[in-house]
Amino acid sequence: MEEIKVTYSGNIKTTAAKGGSQITTATDNSPESRTAGTTFTPVDMLVNSLGACMLSMMGATAARKGIDIGRPTATMTYDTDPATHRVTAVRVVFDVDGTNLSEADRKVIMGAAKACPVAASLSESIAKELVFNF
CATH class of the missing domain: 3.30.300.20 (K homology (KH) domain)
Known part of the structure; x- marks a missing residue:
């Protein structure tokens, strides 16, 4: 089974890492939620x-x-x-x-x-x- 670990970074942002690799991705909430909207929701x-x-x-x-x-x-x-x-x-x-x-x-x-x-x-x-x- 594949593993992805998501960490809440605060301010409605997360960072996810794929198990066993250095590949990461980040999410933000939508601009309507008064956050930056600088990454994918x-x-x-x-x-x-x-x-x-x-x-x-x-x-x-x-x-x-x-x-x-x-x-x-x-x-x-x-x-x-x-x-x-x-x-x-x-x-x-x-x-x-x-x-x-x-x-x-x-x-x-x-x-x-x-x-x-x-x-x-x-x-x-x-x-x-x-x-x-x-």
């Missing part, structure tokens, strides 16, 4: 995880199948419920160099993104919109 990290997972799945599948997808990007936006602060919708826009991709390759890449385990772990009550620009 925990909700930003959730949405970032979704985009990173989808891109990773696309890249792994492309490599396994010999499909050149270049260096695609994912731009995510999200909505939250003002009362509960829960994420209600996420929109992911992928920009992929599709110059040399067949329609079959594009379907494989889109299917890989949709198979992301982070997406499968999110509540079905969260609307997920995926846009693929090839």
Whole structure:
């Protein structure tokens, strides 16, 4: 089992370290909470995880199948419920160099993104919109 240790740093900030490595990340709360807003919020990290997972799945599948997808990007936006602060919708826009991709390759890449385990772990009550620009 993987381990991540999160330490509360005060002033609504945290620092997380991945077990056994020197890799760290920090979170801050949103500017609406009267904090600096200089790093990702925990909700930003959730949405970032979704985009990173989808891109990773696309890249792994492309490599396994010999499909050149270049260096695609994912731009995510999200909505939250003002009362509960829960994420209600996420929109992911992928920009992929599709110059040399067949329609079959594009379907494989889109299917890989949709198979992301982070997406499968999110509540079905969260609307997920995926846009693929090839």
